[in-house]
Amino acid sequence: MAENRIVNTHQSEAWNGYEGRHWAEHQARYDALNDPANAPLLDAARIRDTDRVLDIGCGNGRLTRLAARTAAHVVGVDLSEPMLERARASAAAEHLGNVTHLRADAQVHPFDEASFDVAVSRFGVMFFADPVAAFTNIRRALRPGGRIAFVCPQSVLRMEQAVIFAAVAEHVTLPDLSAPAETGPAAFADPARAERVLTDAGFDDVTVEPVEVPQGWGPDAADAATFLFGWGPMCHWLRDAAPDAVDRAREAATEAFRAYETDDGVRLMARHWLVTAVRPGGPAPAPGA
Structure with a gap:
């Protein structure tokens, strides 16, 4: 698979600039935020040992x-070279040859x-310039x-x-975080949009389910605030x-984070959507599959 042109140039600039470097340099911190979503996502993906997977x-x-x-082979795709460098190094350190x-x-x-x-994504599909075109391309890459x-x-x-952002907004101007975004x-904060985009991209059997998981923001309130203010x-x-x-x-x-300090560090509840769909044309799934 040869590399192709980049059409999402704005996101490419961001993820190859400060934003991507920050994520790469704080790999463990971002994983602490996002790892709780791994289990429900992988359960829904139902990856088998013969599967080729696109991340x-x-x-x-x-x-x-x-x-x-679990999979036979996985291809991870991203715009960010700083993050891909970290991904390659981590895969090598874990001796993953597939x-x-x-x-x-x-x-x-x-x-x-x-x-x-199978195609999977952990918070990586919200940045497409043209979501319908992107998911159409991904559907094409999947077998029937x-x-x-x-x-x-x-x-x-x-x-x-949101409590933390509200505390920050008392002193500085933040954008309207409740406003719909393309x-x-x-x-995809509106689950109806996720369903509509995937349907328009040619997927069948679209499901959107809520998932509630804790996020680890750091060992204490001061550390969590420092991390937040370094976020892109x-x-x-x-x-x-x-x-x-x-x-x-x-x-x-920092004061707002103190309300969420626990013996295991600062923990805030995150609410996500777990979205699944199927490329039409394949055999009917086996019972319980």
């Missing part, structure tokens, strides 16, 4: 490596027709009867982290804010 927006490759422990990482835009990459049995499973966030207002973390979107939102206002916002975030 969309694989990032640092955590889900790729977990899938590879993993390939590819820098490509999944929206337009010329995957071989019907070359995968092949399946897709991914997790994406619900509205930030349904997350416990692309970005909230792109927060840095972008506060780029023009007065330094003293940013300091007050960080202090407010």
Whole structure:
């Protein structure tokens, strides 16, 4: 599979700039946030030892490596070279020989027709410039009867982290995080949109189910706030804010995080959607499959 052109240039710039470097440099931190979604996602994907798997927006490759422990082969695709470097190094450290990482835009990459049995994604499908075109391309890469499973966030207002953002917003201006978005973390906050996009892309049997999981934000409130204020979107939102206002916002975030401190660190509840669908044309699934 040769690499192809990148059409999602805005996201490519972000994920090969500060945002991608931050995720790569804080691999363990982001995995602590997102790992709780792994089990329900992999259960829904039903990966078998003969399956070829495509991991969309694989990032640092955590889900790729977990899938590879069952699958015949896994291809992790992402726009971010800094994160792919981390993914390759982690796969090598875990001695996984059935993993390939590819820098490509999944929206337009010329995957071989019907070359995968399963497509998965952990928070990697919300950033497409044209979601219907992207999922159409992914459907084409799946064999008839092949399946897709991914997790994406619900509205930030349904997350416990909304409390933290509200505390920050008392001191600095944040964007309207409840506003519908065509692309970005909230792109599929409306489950009806996820169902509509996949249906328009030619998938059948679309299901969207809620998943509620804890996220680990750090060992204590101060550390969690420091991590939050180094996160790419927060840095972008506060780029023009007065330094003293940013300091007050960080202090407010620290105090808000204290309510979520536990013996196991700072834990906030996240609410996501677990989405599954099937490429039409395959044999009927066996009972209980």
